[in-house]
Amino acid sequence: MxxxxxxxxxxxxxxxxxxxxxxxxxxxxxxxxxxxxxxxxxxxxxxxxxxxxxxxxxxxxTVHESIEQLFWSLEKKCGQKLVSRALGYITMAKMGLSEMELEDVLA
Known part of the structure; x- marks a missing residue:
């Protein structure tokens, strides 16, 4: 399937x-x-x-390996600094962040 x-x-x-x-x-x-x-x-x-x-x-x-692979490809495409900070902010947000809030934080 x-x-x-x-x-x-x-x-x-x-x-x-x-x-x-x-x-x-x-x-x-x-x-x-x-x-x-x-x-x-x-x-x-x-x-x-x-x-x-x-x-x-x-x-x-495995799902874990696939997610790591996705993060590595994002880092190659967007840069390690941007990806690590964006993921850090998402992790820190208690209820998650909307797309607008994420854009504001990254600005």
């Missing part, structure tokens, strides 16, 4: 994984079937190119 959900999500953005990549995705789904993990896996594989290999070391197999 996880593979079907992933396939449907990829089709919506006109992407797909190769049969070789699908083996590693299925292996990851055999270890964790949480919906959050399926969504995080989608975010990982949707930007991969068909010529880029997916293997055990390049694909996360």
């Amino acid at each position: 996880c593979s079907q959900v992933l396939k449907h999500q990829l089709l919506r953005v006109k992407r797909k994984v190769t049969s070789g990549q699908q083996i590693y995705v299925n292996n990851a789904f055999s270890k964790c079937t949480l919906p959050m993990f399926v969504n995080l896996t989608f975010r990982e594989v949707r930007h991969r190119r068909s010529h880029k290999d997916v293997d055990e070391s390049s694909l996360s197999v």
Whole structure:
């Protein structure tokens, strides 16, 4: 079922994984079937190119690893200082922050 959900999500953005990549995705789904993990896996594989290999070391197999991978990619894209401060402010906010409040704090 996880593979079907992933396939449907990829089709919506006109992407797909190769049969070789699908083996590693299925292996990851055999270890964790949480919906959050399926969504995080989608975010990982949707930007991969068909010529880029997916293997055990390049694909996360737990929710925790997937979230860490997401944070690392955010740091590469936006910078370590911005990401660490934004996550720190979100963590410190007792009831969470709205998007406007987060923008105000980061300004």
